[in-house]
Amino acid sequence: METEKPGALRYPPRLNQAESDDLVQAVKNWALAHGLTIRPQPSVVSDDVDPQGLLAINVPVTLFPSPFPRQCFDQARSVQQTYNELYAAISRDEEFLAGAVDEVRDGDEFTSNLWDVHLRVKKEGYTQNLSLGLFRSDYLVHQDLPGNEPQIKQVEFNTIAASFGGLSAQTTLLHKFLSTSEYPLLQQSITPESLVLPENDSARGLAAGMRAAFDAYGDSELGHERCILFVVQDGERNVFDQRHLEYALNDTLDPIRVFRIPFSQLLDHTSIAQTPKRQLLYHLPRNRSKTFEASVVYLRAGYGPSDYPDQRAWEARYHLERSAAIKCPTVLTQVAGTKKVQQLLATPRSDADADADGPSILGRFIPDPDDAPLSAQVWRTFSNIYPMDTSEAGRKARQVALDPELCLHYVLKPQREGGGNNHYREDIPVFLEKTPESHWGAYILMELITPPKQENIILRNGKLEEGGVICELGIYGTCVWNQSTGELLRNEEAGYLLRTKGDTSNEGGVAAGYGCMDSCALV
Structure with missing residues (x-):
């Protein structure tokens, strides 16, 4: 709409x-x-x-x-x-x-x-x-x-x-x-x-x-x-x-x-x-x-x-x-x-701890979203974000980032502030191929947010x-x-x-x- x-x-x-x-x-x-x-x-x-x-x-x-x-x-x-x-x-x-x-x-x-x-x-x-x-x-x-x-x-x-x-x-x-x-x-x-x-x-x-x-x-x-x-x-x-x-x-x-x-x-x-x-x-x-x-x-x-x-x-x-x-x-x-x-x-609760009944990582700092309405509101603002390390989640993210079709829905971000540091869509696999694989863990892969169209x-x-x-x-x-x-x-x-x-x-x-x-x- x-x-x-x-x-x-x-x-x-x-x-x-x-x-x-x-x-x-x-x-x-x-x-x-x-x-x-x-x-x-x-x-x-x-x-x-x-x-x-x-x-x-x-x-x-x-x-x-x-x-x-x-x-x-x-x-x-x-x-x-x-x-x-x-x-x-x-x-x-x-x-x-x-x-x-x-x-x-x-x-x-x-x-x-x-x-x-x-x-x-x-x-x-x-x-x-x-x-x-x-x-x-x-x-x-x-x-x-x-x-x-x-x-x-x-x-x-x-x-x-x-x-x-x-x-x-x-x-x-x-x-x-x-x-x-x-x-x-x-x-x-x-x-x-x-x-x-x-x-x-x-x-x-x-x-x-x-x-x-x-x-x-x-x-x-x-x-x-x-x-x-x-x-x-x-x-x-x-x-x-x-x-x-x-x-x-x-x-x-x-x-x-x-x-x-x-x-x-x-x-x-x-x-x-x-x-x-x-x-x-x-x-x-x-x-x-x-x-x-x-x-x-x-x-x-x-x-x-x-x-x-x-x-x-x-x-x-x-x-x-x-x-x-x-x-x-x-x-x-x-x-x-x-x-x-x-x-x-x-990171979802099921991936945050070997014990799926334990707190999420977010729950380490404020009441877990299942227990507190304000925490749940914070949780709903999160996008899907994945590590680029050698964990199971990281290996899956690497496959997505290197895929010429799947990468079109993502942005690769370093640990930086200010504009001009991110890599988007089809640029992601090109950048990763030029970057030593040992450095990939310093990035995160984030699903792109889709805003409604408007003009100004x-x-x-x-x-x-x-x-x-x-x-x-x-x-x-x-x-x-x-x-x-x-x-x-x-x-x-x-x-x-x-x-x-x-x-x-x-x-x-x-x-x-x-x-x-x-x-x-x-x-």
Whole structure:
């Protein structure tokens, strides 16, 4: 069954040239005025044209909010707090995570190196028991056959650098503005009453999670003013998304000082106090006499191998991990977000244990789905995911992955975050044939999710792209927990993200140039 569209007429409406021109101008002006922006890619504006990095353009965005099934939207929101609790519990289970790392170690040096950072700090002794999670659980609407009820299926769970919370809130506001100012004036008029646009305060929701961790840290015993450090990539293009979170932390009766520091400069501008607690001290580069104590470190870098070009980068991550700052995320929480963990959680009870009556792997962390309604709702969001190891299930998955017909229904995923890392359909056997078989266990094989067909118009780099689209919903969550006791100090849902891409594109990353920002029109 195709998703019902807002209103009785064609959606999105067919625009004449004048309407298209006016709507594009309205979007560009609003986006630039409200920070719905991104630094342009070099292919759009070269460094020679803008050597000082002065320019910004509107982020790729849809002209209209995309229809999204209300029941799927509500389902995704209703399980987020359970997902927060789940991943907090996983991060505390060192034995389970060690086993997951061992299964991918041969083909995934990056995850192995992360785990080695944890082992180094564990040997020395952790000084900070509190952890902060700014999570995002991503879903596609799955409709296997026309006429069947749509349902959400999880694409992945993000535990590090879960981006676009700042821009998502602005995109919702953009579409609400257009619904009252522009859509009613079209020849095929769309009235504000015909669009159900849910509220979305993702920027403030994520900032509230950081605020909770900042407060839980307590006052500085060294007498320093405290701060939050945003650790970012060099040449970050998605800077405005991050800035919205910073501004939300500042726009309160009790503002929090926020500093941005490139990952590559951590060892230059931070030090660890020579105390048992090992406080993390930030020395302001423009005035070294100013020293701040970092209560919270928010990582928007460090999630992929390219952020670690040399051993010094790994020393910087160790430097953070051994400090007293509350990390978002810790190494353990980052490892909990790997695709291998996602695959293990989705393993059915009968395959999870030699004793079929024992708990599922999911049941190791939250009440087993057979016993708890919320756990059952989480279970229903899982897709079919298989290991690529030498187990019986792994050998069967390898046969599927190498079959030129069967592979057309699957995606092969490494233990990576960010767009551009996956291998789809007919590319899977080609990739595996070029990859040493000893490395195959570092991947998981996931059944492709089949979203319903719909259309929209995307404004990207000043040009319109019209046609079929696929929408991916992300639900944000914030969680602060005690790594030793398991106590949850905060567990909240924190808004949503809708990313949309052309239906012929496999990847969906906005900053990577694949997808665009969107918002939901519930139907």
